[in-house]
Amino acid sequence: MTPSAPPWLNRLNPQQRAAVTWGMPRGDGRVQAAPLLVIAGAGTGKTATLAHRVAWLVEQGVDPARILLITFSRRAAQEMARRAGQALAQSLDTGGVCPPAQGALQLPWAGTFHAVAARLLRLHASALGLDSGFSVLDRSDAADLLDLIRHEQGWSATRSRFPRKDTCLAIASFALNTGRPLREVLAHGWPWCLDWHDALRKLFSAYAERKQTHRVLDFDDLLLAWEAALSDPQIAAQMAARFDHILVDEYQDTNTLQAGILRALSPQGEGLMAVGDDAQSIYAFRGACIDHILSFGEQFDPPAQRITLQRNYRSVQPVLDCANALMAGSTQAYPKSLQAARGPGARPVLATVADERAQADRVIGGVLAQRETGVPLKEQAVLFRNAQHSEWLEVELTRRKIPFVKHGGLRFMDAAHVKDVLAVLRWMQQPRDALAGFRVLQCLPGMGPALAERALAVCAAHERLSAGLSQCASPPAAVAHWEALIALTRDIGPREARWRGQFDAVCDWYQPLLERRYRDGAAVRAADLQVLAAMAGHFGSREQFLTELALDPPSASGDLAGAPYRDEDYLILSTVHSAKGQEWDAVWVLNVTDGNFPNEYATGAAHSIEEERRLLYVAMTRARNTLELIEPRAFAVTHQPRLGDRHVTGARSRFLNAAVLATLEGVPSQGALNDVDPCSTPPAVPGGAAAAVADSGAAQSATEHRQSAVPRVDVAARLRSRW
DNA sequence: CGGAATAAGCTTTTT
């Protein structure tokens, strides 16, 4: 450590300090650091440790632009940069001459795996045989494109259930992110689709090809292309040479593909620091695998060191007692037990209520009572297993005019009008993106799939979009809109067109179409577009706006309670997944019953039940002072279809065993809830009888890649060859 | 050919 250690180092505990100052400063602006794994239990100052690590490195002379900081969201990256900047400012003896004394530290390479991948791929595009202006498809765009091909290949017409587009995409994505063969993935996760193995492979292969003709990459492609790029020693060396330090947050949620990328960037682990908590791994459905963090050390020779943070600064001890009791039932984990630095407090409560309506009442009563004692709404959160669970509560909050913001369950980006406007921008950005064009054209009155396709064929033959469009005939009903579209294309189509004002220009064009299609709802939808317009202003370019938006869409939709403003106080509603990394004074967890915790779809295998346990653990450990688990005795069976015979709702969560119950207050008399069998297996889906399937022998035009430079790695070919 | 109306299926979590 330097003789004049910054004062903030003293505020850290010994383990944190060890992690922050890991490695040997060499005096020339570099720090030599062996690989390190930091196991940071919930609330043990993980963010603070990472932020201080960054600050410390910068203070040793490391160039912030040479630090790669992988986080799980854009927001987390910004928060990290802000806190690192804060720490640095403090050690700079205020009044100093150093440049960024106030505000966030500039960390150009802080972001998610996907965002970093997009940036690197654009930078190295020509060496990789990629179009540097590629678009990024978000999940639903990807599903739509896949669906198009599914349709072309004739699968939508089959009577025996061919998997839906979302299922298809989930299968492909899981296989790619875990690197496992399709058949194994199907057998493991989608056994009812095994009969479609060959068809799916053909579908995925055609999908990979189509994305290339459209010059688009989906989420998985970003990682796959990054991995492919790293397979070339020279490019790998170039990329690795950009960074002296690689810090990875939430390492427990990395998948095989991501772990491989890190290994390729730093084969010896030099400068690599992984931070995470195996007890909070909750993304297995996305291919994340807890084994990566459990075996992180062994991939290096000598094995990586490990530092464990157990001192919890967030919660009162009774909350931790409950969480610790829950995890004591878990099998695989680095042994640890959280200890509160804060001391005693109220025991968490298990509240048994009659039904979901009573649950909503109880939560609102509790929230208001907390506010009376001075806890603002913003410091309180209601968490749930899946997005619909807050429905009753939302209705009730709206009725009582209590403002709230809901995170998770991405509805905003899926709204038709939002997608329309973004499709216009995407089409301008990448005229080869025919899916965007297809969507835009069909906004016009009198223009359906057939006409749109014909127009797109014409456009494909032209270099400039505006030129192509002027060659097409407008549908009679849309002449004015059509002319306006051509004018718009001419104005904002060229890549060098100024970004400022483009979004408004698109909205101006779209507004009449919006009013025509949605008559009554137009005003609400126009307001959504205003929200988006405000966001657009914060990005420097169209490309950046579109990419960032696809990779990290706004997670909150606030139209229900009358969009709360930034400075206003509002209650937080969130899925447990979206609550990752956050904390509040008071936390309510809805529907803690068997069927939700664990979810009824996850009761098949032991490892998925363990993941559900961790999910409840994450929910509990968000709470600083008060925690309440709510257990409705019955669910309103309003629109429950017939399959719901064996509905497991109402049974006590299997995670609330005697040891956990002992840490809870207000436990009702035993047996009250245990009259339903808690262990029903998920219903077997009848295997589809082999139906004769028409093979439309989709003619795939060979994709041509004309790039100025000769690519070193043909990433495109590698992406196609996966299937 | 486009678009509205009807019928049938399917429901977790998200970068």
Add this chain to the structure above:
DNA sequence: GCTTATTCCG
């Protein structure tokens, strides 16, 4: 309840 596929009418 929602989305998606098919049918039918202008």
